[in-house]
Amino acid sequence: MIELKDVRKSFDGVEVLRGISTRFETGKVNLVIGSSGHGKSVMMKCMVGLLNPTSGNVFYDDRDFTNLEYSQLRQVRQEIGMLFQGTALFDSLSVEENVEFALKMFTNMTKAERRDRVNFCLEQVDMAGVNAKFPAEISGGMKKRVGIARAIALDIKYLFCDEPNSGLDPVTSRLIDELLKQITEEFNITTIINTHDMKTVFDIGDDVVFIYKGTNEWDGKVKDIKNSGNEMLTNFIKASFFD
């Protein structure tokens, strides 16, 4: 479980996050939705530690992530997997080396054990047999899958995905969605996905947080989203379907 308490973030005096408090439950696909520029990515970066909140706290299962010692912070980070919008695979490493990377850095596995784990992760994302290819040699959808495999290589507890469907065709998008849902349930992790894609919300979402102008304008269950009574959210959903 991840909890945010009154998280605020300002850049040069401009407040981008205006006191967000919410919870993301374990074993569920938690979706963060909202228009571009309203603070979704900044919130995610504050949650994973790429940005320091101006004030407020982020708790990972009661561990105050914003006030941990450096060594403890690194420990929590090893429980985090992240799928970046542009995948952020390491260009100079092959698919196998990308997935193996965290295992090499943080475990004492033998080479054979690492290879087994890499193959297992690649099978999970239906990418078996592409171990030797480099990121430049595979498609956008394949990169996303490898990104997911890399994110789950360690036994993670928290999976963050920033716009996992951006730049993908609708069929591949649905496959990625299904994969994220399956991984969340199979490994019982806390998954948080930033998205604009309302189809993703209705297909795989459990809980939703709607961010509007730096505040969590609405949060609740996916089944309640159409009857939220929130004008901003209703407009966002309508606009998404008209698009």
Added chain:
Amino acid sequence: MFSKPEKRWVYIDRTVTEMNNIGVGSLAIVVIIAIFQGAVTTLQIAYQLISPLIAKPVIGSIVSDSSMLELAPTITCLVLAGKVGSHIASEIGTMRVSEQIDALEVMGINSSGYLALPKIIGGLIMIPLLVVISIFLSNLGGIIAGEASGILTSEEYLQGARESFLPYNLFFSLVKAFTYAFIITSVSAFHGYTTSGGALEVGASSTKAVVYSAVAILFSDYILAQILL
């Protein structure tokens, strides 16, 4: 940058890779520059010292001393600032703008240490070696040019070089090489790491890395000469 490495052997492995990239990858250009530098210096010194009163071995002594004291370390490192420096800055800069550095950070890896430290250590080991190779080849170029033009024989060249050789000059040359190696790798890594934006900014960082490294090399060249000579 200097926190405890996550896995020591991974860093050693990366340092060896960087040594190969910096050292072996730059060998060809260093060989070409060193030979021509020695050859041209020999011809120009001979042109300026045409006099029956000056013994020919003097040409060898001037060329070998100037190669060791100035030409090999400074010219080689100015070229390496362009080749190695721009490569380091653009590699790290591209990793920054494509979120690869963020990916390292999210994993809990000290990204600045992981990316910069192996390059700095690799540079500190390989660039002085390249400078030593450059000193030898510069003299070889001088000998070849002397023989080919009939200005002086290889024996005369070597006689002059041996007579004027001071071990301290080699020490001075290596001090310069270590200093320049640190400047090239650290300045370039810094500019790459602090890149923000996109492809245009990666190019700008790469240019800045080369320019700042070159200026810092020339500045430290003067300071070292002032202090150590």
